[in-house]
Every structure is written in structure tokens, then in C-alpha cells.
Amino acid sequence: MDLNEYLGLFLDESIEHLQAINSSLLIFEQRLDDEAVIDQIFRSAHTLKGMAGTMGYDAIADLTHEMESALDLVRSKTQPATPELIDVLFVAAEQLETMVEDISQGGTGKLDVATTVVRLKQFINMDSEPSQDTDKPAATVMKNFECDVYSESVVRQSMASGYQAYVITVELSADVILKAARVYMVFDRLQNLGDVILSNPTSDELEQEQFETRFDVLFVTMKSADDIQSEVKAVSEVAQVLIQPFEVPVEPAAAATLLEPVETPVINPATDTSNETQTPVAAKTIRVNLERIDRLMNLFEEFIIDRGRLERIAAEAGSSDLTETVERIKRGTNELQSLVLTLRMMPIEQVFNRFPRMVRSVSKDVGKNIKLHITGAETELDRTVIDEIGDPLVHLIRNAVDHGIESKADRILAGKAVEGNLSLRAYHSGNRVFIEIEDDGAGINQERVTKIALEKGLLTEEEAALLTPEEVSMLLFAPGFSTAETVTDLSGRGVGLDVVKSKIESLGGEVFVETKRGEGTIFRISLPLTLSIISAMLVKLGEETYAIPLTAILETTSLKQDAILQAHREKVFDFRGQLVPLISLNQVYGLPHAEADAYSVVVVRSGEKLAGLIVSELIGQQEIVMKPLGSYLEGIRAISGATILGDGQVALIIDSNALLRK
Amino acid sequence: MEQKWVVFQLEENAYGIDVQSVRSIERVIPITRIPNAASYVKGVINLRGVVTPVIDLRTRLGFESVEETEETRIIIATLEHGDAGFIVDCANEVVEAADVRIEPLADSKQDETNYLTAIAKGEDQLFSLLEPNRLFEEIIHA
Numbered sequence: 001m002d003l004n005e006y007l008g009l010f011l012d013e014s015i016e017h018l019q020a021i022n023s024s025l026l027i028f029e030q031r032l033d034d035e036a037v038i039d040q041i042f043r044s045a046h047t048l049k050g051m052a053g054t055m056g057y058d059a060i061a062d063l064t065h066e067m068e069s070a071l072d073l074v075r076s077k078t079q080p081a082t083p084e085l086i087d088v089l090f091v092a093a094e095q096l097e098t099m100v101e102d103i104s105q106g107g108t109g110k111l112d113v114a115t116t117v118v119r120l121k122q123f124i125n126m127d128s129e130p131s132q133d134t135d136k137p138a139a140t141v142m143k144n145f146e147c148d149v150y151s152e153s154v155v156r157q158s159m160a161s162g163y164q165a166y167v168i169t170v171e172l173s174a175d176v177i178l179k180a181a182r183v184y185m186v187f188d189r190l191q192n193l194g195d196v197i198l199s200n201p202t203s204d205e206l207e208q209e210q211f212e213t214r215f216d217v218l219f220v221t222m223k224s225a226d227d228i229q230s231e232v233k234a235v236s237e238v239a240q241v242l243i244q245p246f247e248v249p250v251e252p253a254a255a256a257t258l259l260e261p262v263e264t265p266v267i268n269p270a271t272d273t274s275n276e277t278q279t280p281v282a283a284k285t286i287r288v289n290l291e292r293i294d295r296l297m298n299l300f301e302e303f304i305i306d307r308g309r310l311e312r313i314a315a316e317a318g319s320s321d322l323t324e325t326v327e328r329i330k331r332g333t334n335e336l337q338s339l340v341l342t343l344r345m346m347p348i349e350q351v352f353n354r355f356p357r358m359v360r361s362v363s364k365d366v367g368k369n370i371k372l373h374i375t376g377a378e379t380e381l382d383r384t385v386i387d388e389i390g391d392p393l394v395h396l397i398r399n400a401v402d403h404g405i406e407s408k409a410d411r412i413l414a415g416k417a418v419e420g421n422l423s424l425r426a427y428h429s430g431n432r433v434f435i436e437i438e439d440d441g442a443g444i445n446q447e448r449v450t451k452i453a454l455e456k457g458l459l460t461e462e463e464a465a466l467l468t469p470e471e472v473s474m475l476l477f478a479p480g481f482s483t484a485e486t487v488t489d490l491s492g493r494g495v496g497l498d499v500v501k502s503k504i505e506s507l508g509g510e511v512f513v514e515t516k517r518g519e520g521t522i523f524r525i526s527l528p529l530t531l532s533i534i535s536a537m538l539v540k541l542g543e544e545t546y547a548i549p550l551t552a553i554l555e556t557t558s559l560k561q562d563a564i565l566q567a568h569r570e571k572v573f574d575f576r577g578q579l580v581p582l583i584s585l586n587q588v589y590g591l592p593h594a595e596a597d598a599y600s601v602v603v604v605r606s607g608e609k610l611a612g613l614i615v616s617e618l619i620g621q622q623e624i625v626m627k628p629l630g631s632y633l634e635g636i637r638a639i640s641g642a643t644i645l646g647d648g649q650v651a652l653i654i655d656s657n658a659l660l661r662k
Numbered sequence: 663m664e665q666k667w668v669v670f671q672l673e674e675n676a677y678g679i680d681v682q683s684v685r686s687i688e689r690v691i692p693i694t695r696i697p698n699a700a701s702y703v704k705g706v707i708n709l710r711g712v713v714t715p716v717i718d719l720r721t722r723l724g725f726e727s728v729e730e731t732e733e734t735r736i737i738i739a740t741l742e743h744g745d746a747g748f749i750v751d752c753a754n755e756v757v758e759a760a761d762v763r764i765e766p767l768a769d770s771k772q773d774e775t776n777y778l779t780a781i782a783k784g785e786d787q788l789f790s791l792l793e794p795n796r797l798f799e800e801i802i803h804a
Contacts, residue, residue, distance in 0.1 A: 302711045544695065589697035627713045629696075629706065631743035632798055637698045642706060642713040650694040650706050650713055 007103075010055050012287065014100045017044040019353050021093050025086065026356045032081045034641045041089070043073040048096065053644040058107045060099050066120035067092050073124060078151075088119040090357060097354075112235060151197050151218065155246065158220040163194070165220045165246035170232060172213040173239040179209045185235045194221025213239070218246060261521075290383075293343050300340050301625040303642075307333055308622075308646040345380040348435070351390050352377045355397055359422060362401045369419045370405055375425035381433050385507050385527055389435070392500040396437045396523050397422070399497065404439035406522055414518060416440070433529055438522040444515040446472045456480055471608065473513035477501040505657050508534075508551065511609065534652065536624045536643070537602065540617035542591045546652040547624055547643055552656040554603040554610065556618055561597055573612055575603060582612045582658055588638055613656070626653065667782065669789050670737060670750040672725055676789035677750075678757060678782060679737070683794055685745055687753050688736040691767040704749060709738065715798075721796040723777075723795055739794045746798050757784065764791075 024040040031037065045067040051628075052060035067089060095113055104110040155165045168190075172182055183206045190196050198218040201211045207519040214300050221228065225243045232241045307329060314326040344440060356372050363370040381389070405420035412418060423438040453475045459467075467475075479498040504511050509527040528534070528551065536547040537556070557575075564582060565572050571582040580603065586593055594616060601612040624643040629636065640655035667678030668687070693705040693716055702721035706713050716736055724756050733752035738745055762782040779795035780790045 210752065507764055592698075629713060630715060630746075632715045632746055633696060633703075633706070636696055636801065639697070642694070644708050644711065644713070647706050649692050650708050652696070 006013075006055065010051055011100065011104050013051060014048060014060075014096075017048050018093065018097050018100060019350065021045045021096075022353060022357055024087055026094060026360075028081070028089075029086050029360075038071060038075050038081075038609070042068060042075055042279060044282070045071065056097065056432065057103065059111050060109060061114050062117060063092055063096060063113045063120075064345045066124070068121050070120045075336070075393050080128065084119075086117060088123065088269070090361065091356070092116050092120065094361075128591070154197055155187060155218070155220060158195075158650070163220040163226075165197075165218065165221060165226065166225060166577075167242075167244045167246045168217045168219050168228060168232065169240075169242040170215055170217065170238060171240035171242075173237050174213060176213060176237045176238070179211075179213075180207055182235060182237050183207070183215065185530050186232055186238065189231045189235065190219055190228070193231060194225045237293070245600065251457055277315065284569040288343075297340060297344070300337070301627075303465055304333065304337070304623070304625060305644055305646060305648075314648060320561075341382075342380070346383050346386050347378045348381050348386065348389075349377040351386055351393060352424060352426070354390075355424060358394065359401060362398055363420075366402060367408065368401065369408060370401055371419055371421050373421065373423045374425075375423070379426035379428060379433060381527065382529065385433075385509075388503065388507055389525075389527070390527070392503045393424075393435065395497070395500045396525075397424070400437055400441070400521070400523070402627065403441075405441035410442070414442070428529070430465065433527045435521055435525040435527070440520040443517040443519055443521055444473050444476070448475070449475050453481060469515075473515055474608070476513065477511065505606070508549070534624060534626055535621060536647075537621055538619035538624075538651065539585075539615040540619060541585050541589060542594065542616055544589075544591070545619065545645065545649070546585070546589075546615075547622075547651050547653045548604065548613070548656060549640075549653065550621065551606045552606065554605050557601050557603060557612075559599045559601045559612070559614075561599075564599075573601070575610065575612065578609045578610070580612055582614060584614045585654070586614070586616075604656040606657040606661070607641070609660045611656075611660050613654070618646055624651075624653070667751060667757050667789070667791065668737065669787075670735070670753040670758050671753055672720055672723065673749055673773070676787065677752070677792050678789045679739065679792045681756060681795050683739045683741070685738040686741045688747070690730050690734050690736060690749070701712060707747065709745070709747070712745065713737065714745050714747055716749060717797065719748040719750055719797070722748070741795050741798060743798075746794075748794070748797060755788070757782070757789070761785075762787070 020039050021044045024037045024044070027034060027037045028041065045064045049061050049068060050651075052058075052064065070085060070089075074081045074085070091115075092497060095111055095116060099109040099111050102111070159165055164386060170186055172179065176182060186198060187199075187203075196217055196219055199220075200216045205211060206215060219228070225245075228243055229241050232238060272437070307326075310326055311330070314322045343481055350474075352374055355374070359370055359372040400422055405422065406414065406416075408418050411420065421440045423436070425434075425436040425438070446469060449472055450467070453459055454461065454464055458475065458478050458481060477497045477500070478494065479585060481496055481498070501511055504525055504527070507527060509525055512524045513521065513593035514524065515521040535550040537553055538547050559573055559582075563573055565574070565579070567579065571584075572579045574580075575583055582601070584593065585591075599614045600616070600618050601614055602618070603610060603612050625643075626641045627643060628634075629639065629642055638655050638658045639652050640658070641653045642650050643653060645651050666681040666748075668684050669676055669678045669680050671677075688707075688709070689776050691707055693707050694705055695705045696715070702717050702719075704716045704718045706715050718727055719725075728751075730749075731751075734749060735753045736747040737753060738747045762784040765781045765783060767778055767780060777793050778790050779793050780791045782791055
């Protein structure tokens with residue numbers, strides 16, 4: 001069997017299960033007794049174990065196996081969940097994620113999980129140690145039944161209310177064919193007479209026929225041993241039924257304390273599954289290979305280009321029938337376009353999902369108490385953006401936890417609640433998506449930021465004096481800027497916020513900061529809804545056609561030769577009272593300089609910076625389909641991609657952000 | 663499967679590349695220049711909706727560049743990092759391994775060029791085997 005074929009499926013499903021584990025763990029942490037959530041984690045761990053086992057990823061299988069064992073104890077109420085357990089489960093989930101990530105990168109998925117396995121084992125053994133102690137006095141009576149503290153207590157309580165407890169040993173005939181079915185029938189009959197507390201082997205093992213011919217059942221009932229005997233014997237293929245009274249060991253003190261969290265005496269632990277209905281119902285979806293969607297997109301893009309051609313032909317032909325038909329095609333394709341584009345849209349939830357856990361662990365590391373509020377996780381974004389936006393967000397959130405929110409002591413001094421708040425919001429506005437990260441921390445210390453920027457030589461005293469508060473905040477994003485006085489493991493790792501900014505800009509996005517001293521800071525990221533089809537201005541440079549994304553353009557203007565000024569070897573012009581540098585695109589793109597009396601200028605903006613781009617001719621505005629230049633031409637200066645024009649020719653897309661950065 | 667090569671011409675010299683890595687052979691279509699790229703990068707073409715880079719093999723291998731003719735072809739190869747094309751004077755034929763003998767390059771020649779891998783000799787033909795991936799290394803002008 002070629003496992004590679006299943007790798008994609010394995011990865012997809014593993015990621016889904018890991019997400020389920022992560023979100024369930026967070027709920028679990030809040031509500032230690034939520035059985036539905038424990039079940040969810042258990043099931044996901046179980047599925048992961050099975051898949052990893054099949055695929056030969058032993059480390060994943062080992063780790064999930066121990067998770068499963070530990071959770072089983074909690075699930076069967078053998079042992080209460082402890083904060084240590086939650087912690088180690090979080091660690092395990094993180095390691096699983098690392099391994100799955102490694103596999104998706106073509107790695108082997110190997111990671112040293114021994115420590116985590118040992119920690120889980122410690123939890124698992126914590127149970128057997130005390131319970132073995134308490135079992136000892138009873139061991140002589142029930143040699144054939146291992147029983148945990150919890151079940152003992154259930155039995156004890158049942159006996160107090162007049163029930164009898166028996167250990168029933170059922171022996172199936174040696175040639176039994178339908179083992180599992182017979183077990184089921186025995187259990188079914190027993191349930192009518194009383195309650196099955198435990199079985200040995202466990203009911204799961206019995207179901208899977210993982211036993212020879214004999215099994216033991218711990219059973220409480222009002223009926224007599226004879227009644228049970230005749231009832232069980234009636235099941236065919238049962239060879240022998242042995243019924244012994246179960247003698248409960250002396251009540252150990254430990255049992256009482258362990259049981260405290262259980263409110264009511266539960267006679268039958270199996271009945272309590274009612275809250276499963278609380279699990280949120282996911283929207284109906286089908287899994288579609290991404291390649292197919294991309295192919296659909298490509299075909300559709302081709303179609304849009306042909307539509308443009310057809311429109312032009314129709315306009316030239318002047319036939320009203322043709323024009324009308326083309327008009328209808330246009331309306332239809334417009335609708336189709338928005339539909340096709342939504343195929344690539346995914347809720348940002350899958351990026352947001354990892355943050356609760358991250359905030360939890362990071363705030364723990366820095367000794368802060370931080371609550372994360374997430375809204376708008378259902379907001380949809382283009383898949384490309386989803387793939388890329390994770391890292392910048394991680395950075396900003398770590399930054400907020402580390403630097404944004406004050407230490408506990410400082411918060412008390414400032415008269416704030418000890419618990420800090422971090423809000424992560426996503427929402428649509430117009431054709432852009434906004435993501436906000438807001439903290440209720442100390443706000444940005446503008447004086448300190450300016451001081452550091454001066455020390456690092458990022459600007460001069462004179463320049464600093466002219467900065468608006470917004471501009472000062474944006475200094476955080478300047479290359480080589482890092483405010484952490486003590487370099488922590490978290491954010492002071494040499495990669496500054498400038499990386500975040502350029503990443504966001506490469507996605508066609510922008511980032512802003514809003515801050516109030518003592519009240520907090522908001523980092524606001526604005527991103528385009530879709531990347532593939534954009535509005536652009538087509539321009540000519542000599543004989544070559546280029547496209548400038550409309551989002552970057554402030555306006556187009558015409559400039560006479562004498563309006564061009566010279567300032568420090570740089571050409572500048574006056575744009576609404578502001579001196580703006582002029583960039584000759586011919587020069588940037590290696591074309592001969594063309595002297596003229598007047599120039600067409602496209603004024604572009606990137607963040608706060610403006611520039612005028614000299615072009616030979618403005619052709620007009622058009623919807624274009626952005627295409628990548630491919631790996632071989634990646635990194636060509638000031639070109640962000642290409643598009644195919646109506647005549648089938650390739651035009652390059654000007655990266656004005658890159659032009660303004662230099 | 664028996665190995666085959668697409669054999670093409672640059673001036674009087676014949677070269678062959680593994681037929682497995684050839685996606686298609688195109689007549690010359692309009693090429694959009696890529697600014698600030700290496701001198702041998704001719705530009706990009708619209709290859710059925712995919713923007714594909716094209717290099718001038720003459721310039722790349724140190725020949726004099728010439729005007730294109732009726733015979734000029736762009737060979738599109740599937741490479742490590744995607745499809746890419748190179749311009750040749752003409753594409754002649756497909757040669758099967760049975761018809762030629764493969765001989766190693768002279769040591770000195772191997773040092774000089776890293777894109778030639780061997781020489782193929784047939785009864786009335788001789789061509790150098792090209793490793794197309796090497797042609798596209800360091801395509802971006804720093």
C-alpha cells in the first residue's frame with residue numbers, strides 16, 4: 001500500500017482533530033467535569049492514534065496512546081482531572097502539532113516525546129497506586145476482579161440502598177462464533193436485572209473480541225444470584241456462569257476525597273451522556289482538493305480575459321444583439337466571479353484557533369494573568385492570506401502579552417484589575433478585512449519610543465520633533481527597532497515588528513497603531529478580501545505596458561517640466577503643499593529616459609509615504625487577474641506579479657510598496 | 663522506459679535534453695521583458711494562462727544572439743521550480759537511446775560548464791546532453 005496517497009488525508013484529518021483537541025482542552029480547563037469535552041478530546045486522541053499507527057508515525061501514536069489512557073481514567077471517573085493533567089495535555093497537543101507540521105513539511109514526524117509520556121504515565125499511575133493499596137484487604141475475596149476506588153464507592157453506596165454486588169464470571173463455549181454478540185446479549189440481560197459497574201476485560205475490549213472465552217462482570221442488583229444465573233445461562237453459547245458475592249473492602253479515606261467532585265451518587269456511569277448535544281454543529285461541507293479549486297480559478301480567469309476581448313469586439317462590431325448578449329454574459333460572469341472567489345475563502349477561525357492556547361502559555365511564562373476575547377472568528381478571508389497571516393498575528397499577540405499588558409504589580413498600582421484583557425477581532429468592512437489586536441495595557445510610551453529611535457539613529461532630533469503621535473507609534477515598525485529593555489525569550493528575538501509590517505504589506509495589507517497612555521493599544525491590520533482579482537491602472541512605459549494596483553494610487557496628475565523641483569539630488573514636486581519625491585519608472589525598469597514638456601504622474605502611497613511615478617501614458621483602469629511570476633523570477637525588484645491582458649500579452653504589476661521602501 | 667532526447671540546434675552545435683522534462687515546443691510568441699533580470703532572461707510569456715519565464719539559450723551559453731526566424735522555437739521544460747522555456751535556433755528531432763552511444767565529457771570540459779552532462783554519439787550525429795535545471799540557476803540578477 002502506498003501510504004503517500006493517504007498522507008494528504010492524514011494531514012487534513014490530523015489538523016482537524018488537533019484543532020478539536022485544542023479547543024476542547026480550553027473548555028476542559030474551565031469546566032473540569034464537562035464529560036462531552038473529555039469525550040471529544042478522548043475521541044480525537046483515539047482517532048489520531050489509529051491514523052498515526054497506520055501511517056507508521058510512532059511518536060504520535062505513543063503520545064496519543066498515553067493521552068487516551070489518562071483521559072480514560074478521567075472519563076470513567078476513576079480519577080479526577082488535575083491542573084497538572086491539563087498542563088501536560090496542552091504540552092502533548094503542542095508536540096503533536098509540531099510533529100504533524102513536520103510531516104506536512106516532508107519530515108519524519110519524529111520528536112522526543114519521552115518526557116510528556118512519562119508525565120502522562122505519572123498521572124495514570126497516580127491512580128493505581130492508592131487504589132492498589134485499598135484493594136489489598138479485598139484481594140483475598142475477589143482474586144479475579146481488579147476494582148478502582150471509584151467503582152468500589154459506587155458499589156458501597158448501592159449496597160447501602162439495599163443492592164447486592166456480585167462478581168459474575170461468564171465462560172463462553174470454546175467454539176463460540178459470535179463472541180461480541182454473545183457478550184452484548186449477556187450485558188443486555190444483566191442491564192435488565194441491575195447495573196453493570198465494570199467488566200474485565202473492559203467493554204471496549206469485549207466489543208472488539210479481545211478476550212479468550214471468559215470475562216468477569218462487577219454487577220449490582222436487587223435480584224438473587226439464582227435469577228442472574230438462569231437469565232445469563234439462557235444466552236446461547238454460554239458454557240458456564242459463576243456468581244460470587246463481591247465483598248467491598250474497608251472504606252478508605254482516599255475514596256471519599258476523590259469522590260467529592262461527584263455531586264450525586266451515580267449508579268450507572270454510562271447513562272450520563274446527555275450533554276453531548278451541546279457540541280456545536282459544524283456547517284455542512286465537502287472536502288475539495290485545492291488543486292481543483294485552483295484549476296477552476298485559472299479557467300475562470302482565462303474566461304474573464306476572453307470576456308474582455310469579446311466586449312471589445314462587440315463594441316467594434318456595433319451589433320446590438322451581440323452587445324446585449326455580451327452584456328448578459330458580463331452580468332452572469334460577475335456573479336460567477338464572486339462565487340468562485342468565495343470558494344477560496346475560509347474562516348479565519350483556523351488561524352485564531354491556536355491563540356487561546358498560545359496566550360495561555362505565554363502569559364503563564366511571563367507571570368501575567370491574561371484573558372483572551374475572540375470575536376469574528378467566522379470572518380472569511382482568501383486562503384492565501386489565511387496561510388500567511390498566522391505568523392504576523394503570532395508576533396503581534398506575543399508582543400501584546402509581553403510588552404502591551406503590564407505586570408500584575410503594575411496593574412494593581414495603576415488601579416486596574418489584575419487580569420489583563422486581550423481582544424482579537426476580525427470583521428469585514430467594504431472590500432477589506434480588518435483584524436484588531438487590542439490590549440488594555442499601559443499603552444505605548446511615546447517618549448521612550450522616540451528616545452530609542454534616536455539612540456538607534458533611526459531619525460534625527462529635528463525629525464523627531466515633527467512627528468505626530470501616530471508617526472511615533474509607527475516607529476515600532478521601523479527596521480532595527482525593539483523596545484524590550486530586557487530581551488525576553490518571547491518577543492525580543494531579533495525579529496522586529498518591521499518583519500510583521502512587510503509581511504502584511506506583501507499581502508496587500510496595511511497595519512496601524514492606536515494607543516492611549518494607561519488605557520491600552522490597538523494594532524489594526526487591514527487586508528484585501530481577495531488577492532487574485534484586483535483593480536489596477538494600466539500605464540505605458542515606452543512601448544511596455546505595466547499595471548499599478550488601484551489600492552496604492554492616490555490620484556493621477558499631469559506635471560509640467562518646470563513644476564519639477566530639485567532637492568538634494570532628488571526630483572520632487574509639490575503635491576497639495578507637500579514635497580513628494582518623483583520616481584522615474586523608466587529608470588527603475590531599465591528603459592531609456594524620455595524627455596518631455598509634461599509628464600503623466602501617478603501618485604502612490606505606501607503607509608505614510610507618498611511618491612509620484614512618472615509614466616509615458618495612462619491607459620485606464622481595469623480589473624486584472626494577478627498571477628505569480630513563478631519561483632524563477634521571484635524577487636525581481638519592484639515587480640509584484642504579472643497579469644494577462646485582453647490581447648494575451650503579459651503585463652507586469654508594479655510593486656509601489658517596494659518602490660517607496662528604498 | 664527507453665531514454666529519448668529532444669535534439670535542437672544552436673548555430674552548428676546540437677544539444678539534447680531528456681524528453682521526459684520537455685513539456686512542449688512552441689513557436690515564438692510575444693515575450694514581455696523582465697526588468698533588472700539577468701541578461702539572458704528574455705522575459706515571460708503567456709503559456710495557456712500561466713506566466714512562464716523564458717531565457718535566450720544563445721546568450722546563456724555564450725553564443726551571439728540573433729534575430730528570430732521561422733525556425734526559432736521555445737522549448738518549455740518542466741523543472742524543479744516550475745515550468746520555464748528556452749529559445750533555440752530550431753528543434754530537430756527526437757533521438758532514441760538505442761541509436762547513440764553515451765560518452766562522458768572530457769574532464770576539462772566538465773569543469774568549465776556544469777550544464778553539460780555527457781556526449782551522445784550516433785552514426786551520423788553527435789550532440790551534447792544538457793541538464794536544463796542548471797541553466798536556470800541564479801536567474802535573478804542580484
